[in-house]
Amino acid sequence: MKLIEASILENIPKEDIKSIDIGDVTYINDLKGLAGQMFQYCIDNKGEALSAVQIGILETWFVMRTIEKEYAIVINPSYYQDGSRYRVIEGCLSYPDEGYVVKRYKRIKVDFWTIHDGDFIYQKESMMGYAAEIFQHETDHGHGKTIAQIGKKR
Numbered sequence: 080m081k082l083i084e085a086s087i088l089e090n091i092p093k094e095d096i097k098s099i100d101i102g103d104v105t106y107i108n109d110l111k112g113l114a115g116q117m118f119q120y121c122i123d124n125k126g127e128a129l130s131a132v133q134i135g136i137l138e139t140w141f142v143m144r145t146i147e148k149e150y151a152i153v154i155n156p157s158y159y160q161d162g163s164r165y166r167v168i169e170g171c172l173s174y175p176d177e178g179y180v181v182k183r184y185k186r187i188k189v190d191f192w193t194i195h196d197g198d199f200i201y202q203k204e205s206m207m208g209y210a211a212e213i214f215q216h217e218t219d220h221g222h223g224k225t226i227a228q229i230g231k232k233r
């Protein structure tokens with residue numbers, strides 16, 4: 080049985096997407112429960128990442144596959160360019176079997192919150208290549224932007 084479904088949610092005003100109140104730890108269990116379902120959805124559908132917005136939850140967080148851990152929960156993400164952009168073809172669980180040419184920064188500096196032992200913890204790091212690409216793609220979802228809006232269909 081499918082618990083969640085990635086839908087095509089276009090033209091969501093950025094103002095309608097709320098950031099997570101990291102002062103409220105009572106929300107952590109709900110987040111973890113949802114993230115678990117989102118991880119499973121990624122595995123079942125061979126996706127690398129999924130944002131809350133894609134399942135109709137208008138909040139700024141997503142799950143993504145990482146090298147170290149299987150998946151990470153990324154809350155209230157930001158990224159800053161660190162170098163030039165390049166063209167890449169990306170897919171999205173909201174647009175199955177479609178590819179879009181988009182421009183991404185090769186290197187970025189990121190900051191976000193994640194969950195560790197029942198607490199929100201702050202993370203800051205540098206990313207490049209594929210991880211950086213996914214981070215930009217998913218952060219864009221949290222701003223109401225999809226590859227169909229910013230890219231060109233292949």
Ligand SMILES: [Zn+2]
Pocket residue numbers: 170171172173216220
């Ligand atoms: Zn996407």
